[in-house]
Ligand SMILES: Nc1ncnc2c1ncn2[C@@H]1O[C@H](COP(=O)(O)OP(=O)(O)O)[C@@H](O)[C@H]1O
């Protein structure tokens with residue numbers, strides 16, 4: 242039985258050392274029901290280690306983890322947790338349907354749940370083919386179907402779109418949204434920022450085993466106070482004039498780019514509209530997730 246009043250995932254002062262080498266250093270955070278959190282960090286930052294600790298596959302050197310109020314690796318914690326590993330490994334001799342039926346039994350689901358799930362992830366046509374003949378992308382889809390089984394409080398997805406024949410991001414996010422709508426807390430570990438886009442509720446950034454950011458994208462943007470890029474297209478033959486009036490950088494033949502602090506956006510727009518017909522078009526580009534990531538990983542700080 243799961244306890245719905247307890248947070249799906251709660252981590253406090255988590256430490257992990259391999260011998261003398263610290264891999265996780267005082268990590269703490271919570272994931273609420275239905276919340277989708279992107280866990281970002283370079284290769285080696287400690288994302289997979291964190292997930293293995295939550296699964297109870299390895300033991301922490303210090304701190305606490307509770308999965309729906311239970312100790313990692315305990316029977317109730319395992320029932321409450323869906324896991325999509327970085328490398329999905331299945332029994333090659335079984336068909337997709339047979340493998341998923343085995344998992345369904347373990348998750349306490351009826352075998353009748355299996356075909357709808359295979360349909361859900363686009364594998365119905367291959368249900369009775371052996372997994373040995375599946376492509377990597379098909380195995381990932383099967384992994385996702387397995388993660389959708391049962392009533393999970395937490396889903397841990399480790400680099401869900403890495404690989405040769407990846408799931409399309411669109412399909413993956415449809416499944417993640419479905420989990421979230423059912424109240425499952427979803428943690429998506431990734432080093433590829435384009436995978437998480439802005440379709441998560443919160444961004445947690447790990448660097449060298451510690452959290453360096455943990456908030457919503459708009460709040461992280463405000464905190465970082467990175468400049469907005471204003472891209473102006475000049476009227477025919479007016480690019481030099483525009484550049485002389487506003488400064489910034491000439492781009493191509495007819496464009497000028499300005500970097501402006503977020504709190505000076507309106508003042509800049511006033512100056513730009515005062516230029517009248519010299520300006521043919523204005524585009525405002527807010528800092529990207531990649532800009533923010535570089536900022537919080539300390540690669541961009543002046
Ligand atoms: N079993 C292990 N023994 C020693 N060091 C390990 C072990 N597993 C992971 N590490 C080290 O821990 C660090 C974090 O690894 P990992 O959690 O896999 O990072 P990520 O998933 O963010 O790429 C890396 O420096 C890695 O080499």
Ligand SMILES: [Mg+2]
Pocket residue numbers: 288289290327399400
């Ligand atoms: Mg990893």
